[in-house]
Amino acid sequence: MQVERRIKIRSLIFSLFAGCLMASCSSGPNIMSDYDQSAPFDTYKTYNFMEGAGPDNGNYESFFSRYMVEAITLEMEKRGYTKSDDPDLLINFNANLQDKTKVTTVSSPPPMGGYYGYRGGYYGAWGGYGYGTETRVSQYTEGTFNIDIVDAKQMQLIWEAIGVGRVSEKALENLEESVMNGVPKYFSLYPFQAGGTNPAAAE
Numbered sequence: 001m002q003v004e005r006r007i008k009i010r011s012l013i014f015s016l017f018a019g020c021l022m023a024s025c026s027s028g029p030n031i032m033s034d035y036d037q038s039a040p041f042d043t044y045k046t047y048n049f050m051e052g053a054g055p056d057n058g059n060y061e062s063f064f065s066r067y068m069v070e071a072i073t074l075e076m077e078k079r080g081y082t083k084s085d086d087p088d089l090l091i092n093f094n095a096n097l098q099d100k101t102k103v104t105t106v107s108s109p110p111p112m113g114g115y116y117g118y119r120g121g122y123y124g125a126w127g128g129y130g131y132g133t134e135t136r137v138s139q140y141t142e143g144t145f146n147i148d149i150v151d152a153k154q155m156q157l158i159w160e161a162i163g164v165g166r167v168s169e170k171a172l173e174n175l176e177e178s179v180m181n182g183v184p185k186y187f188s189l190y191p192f193q194a195g196g197t198n199p200a201a202a203e
Contacts, residue, residue: 039158046088049069049090063176071180072091082194087152090150093148095145123150147183148160161190
């Protein structure tokens with residue numbers, strides 16, 4: 001049973017990234033992001049990952065989560081952040097597959113149940129948050145992938161990127177390469193460096 005569960009988890013992850021992160025995907029993921037404009041980005045200099053980040057279950061660490069941590073670490077370090085045991089920021093990520101038909105978005109804060117239950121009630125969204133909190137589809141499989149950055153002291157979501165795309169049945173030949181190429185697309189929408197510098201403004 002344990003082996004069967006591991007195979008199912010790995011199969012889901014491979015399929016999801018075929019649809020949501022592969023650069024060769026025919027349509028590509030629809031990536032959205034937003035951030036809390038009232039958050040003190042000029043004070044954030046350190047980061048770490050939330051305990052239990054990722055879609056893994058039990059004590060099984062998938063290759064997906066391992067590669068995600070590596071890719072996100074590179075993106076944070078590029079922006080001058082330092083990993084710390086007492087971080088200013090916590091990072092969470094998750095992935096999900098659903099068989100749906102029509103995509104709809106809700107402009108109210110997400111409930112803690114359903115897909116967004118991975119946040120576990122540990123942190124909430126900022127006031128006025130709600131550019132798209134729930135995706136409903138049917139008749140085809142759609143993947144939803146999130147990266148969240150959280151103010152560690154306030155336990156408040158301050159930045160999020162969401163990728164939504166149809167899942168391709170094409171098998172991945174190199175999951176690590178797909179993750180390393182895909183994660184920077186999400187972080188290209190993150191407008192800050194450590195200490196609050198906006199890299200776009202510096203160009």
